[in-house]
Amino acid sequence: MIEFKEVNKTFPDGFQALKNINLHIHKGELVTLIGPSGCGKTTTMKMINRLLEPSSGEILVDGKDIKDQNPVELRRNIGYVIQQIGLFPHMTIEENVALVPKLKGWSKDKYIRRVDELLELVGLEPDVFKKRYPSELSGGQQQRIGVIRALAAEPPVVLMDEPFSALDPISREQLQDELVALQDSIQKTIVFVTHDMDEALKIADRIAIMHEGQIIQLDTPDQILRHPANQFVEEFIGEERMNKEMGGKTARSLMLSKVATVKGNRGLAEALKVMKSYTVDSLMVTNQKGELEGVVELDVLEDHYGDESKKVQDIMDEVKQFATTETSYTDIAEMFAKHEVKTIPVVEDGRLVGLITRSSMMRGLAGMKQLV
Numbered sequence: 387m388i389e390f391k392e393v394n395k396t397f398p399d400g401f402q403a404l405k406n407i408n409l410h411i412h413k414g415e416l417v418t419l420i421g422p423s424g425c426g427k428t429t430t431m432k433m434i435n436r437l438l439e440p441s442s443g444e445i446l447v448d449g450k451d452i453k454d455q456n457p458v459e460l461r462r463n464i465g466y467v468i469q470q471i472g473l474f475p476h477m478t479i480e481e482n483v484a485l486v487p488k489l490k491g492w493s494k495d496k497y498i499r500r501v502d503e504l505l506e507l508v509g510l511e512p513d514v515f516k517k518r519y520p521s522e523l524s525g526g527q528q529q530r531i532g533v534i535r536a537l538a539a540e541p542p543v544v545l546m547d548e549p550f551s552a553l554d555p556i557s558r559e560q561l562q563d564e565l566v567a568l569q570d571s572i573q574k575t576i577v578f579v580t581h582d583m584d585e586a587l588k589i590a591d592r593i594a595i596m597h598e599g600q601i602i603q604l605d606t607p608d609q610i611l612r613h614p615a616n617q618f619v620e621e622f623i624g625e626e627r628m629n630k631e632m633g634g635k636t637a638r639s640l641m642l643s644k645v646a647t648v649k650g651n652r653g654l655a656e657a658l659k660v661m662k663s664y665t666v667d668s669l670m671v672t673n674q675k676g677e678l679e680g681v682v683e684l685d686v687l688e689d690h691y692g693d694e695s696k697k698v699q700d701i702m703d704e705v706k707q708f709a710t711t712e713t714s715y716t717d718i719a720e721m722f723a724k725h726e727v728k729t730i731p732v733v734e735d736g737r738l739v740g741l742i743t744r745s746s747m748m749r750g751l752a753g754m755k756q757l758v
Contacts, residue, residue, distance in 0.1 A: 388410070388411040388445075389411075389444075389445070389446040390408055390433075391444040392408060393406070393433065393440045393443030393445060394440060395441050395599075396441045403429045403599055406443075407600070409594065409604070411575060414573040414574065416589060416591045417590060417592050417593070417594060418578045418579070418580055418585075418586040419594050419596060420579075420580050420581065420582075420586045420593060420594070422597065425596040425597050426598075426600075427596050428547060428579055430596070431579050435460060447464075447543060462539065463542070464541050464545060465538075465545065466536055466544075467532050467535075468547045468548075469547060469552050472532065473528060475521060477520075478518065479516050479518050479523070480501050482531060484497040484498070484500070484501050484538065485535070485538075486535070486539040487538050487539045492539075501538070504534035507534065508533065525552070525554075525557060529550065530564070532549065533561075537574070542574065543574070544574050545576075545577050546577070547579045549561075550562065551580070562589055565589055566588070566589055566745065583624075587611075592604060593606075593610055595619055597622075603616075607748055610623065636714055637710065637712065637718060640715065640718065641732045641740030641742045642740055642743065646661070646666045646669050646670070647670045648669045648671055648672075649672065650673065651697055651698070651699060654690060654693075654697070666684075668684065668728065671699065678708070678733050678738040681703055682698055682701060686701050707721045707730055708730060710732065710734060711732060711734055711740075718730060728743070729741055
């Protein structure tokens, strides 16, 4: 989707910001660019929408060289979210979000529907928020508007330049969670610049670690944690600490304690309501003692929903992969890799005590606070 071929950038003062960058970002992938200040991550990102031009090399978006495209038209097809948000203070939220669709000639009915749809997507009630002005919103709410404004014209590519770094820790973590959930549904190609390794581990499909204008390592979060390319990467991600802790990490430190559950004798409508409340697509089925009996998936529930005689226990599946609180990180990682499961329940004496997801595992490894 996005490809850099031998891209170099030297500024007029002689500083070489990028050195022979080769990078291929796949369609629907979220790639984070991370590294110390001055490493070239923001320069790399700004070349994608031609805010900066390369000194040499080629940059292709969807197979087309961007230097052959009109910069204004190119930018209208690329979403852009920045730390400062950049909402127009004299425009309502609706006007801010609808700006690019209007510039692209969308009909009023179409862009108003799009505004309502996007506000609902990030949990902001359209009737409440779309006539407000940016100054009437909190920082976290403004940043949500910044994100959906970048998505308004349905661009295939979205650039995000440290969009959450100015927020307080709680708002920042909430928006990270929302971005992960949003990306699961919209599958845009996202280039995300950050200086925070915890953030990169949490949100990225792949991480590009940069240093002195070069990409030192490009891989999945798991592979970077397991196999850092060199001493710089080890030190940047705290590899010495990770190695020290890796062997001792167990399910207890990687799991979420708050788990969406349902009893087997409950109806399918109730199960669906619980799924919606927790925003999940599967429920662990437990009995009155809290013992794990099975799992029900959203697609299976929807297939049987029309049959009002059926209970959850009639459609649940057996849980084949589970852990105890002392199951090691290595064994958990192997379950995810070999069995392609989305979640791994944690049981103790038959009782469900937690749930491990891929993201909770990565947060646990990175020393982030678990949800309780």
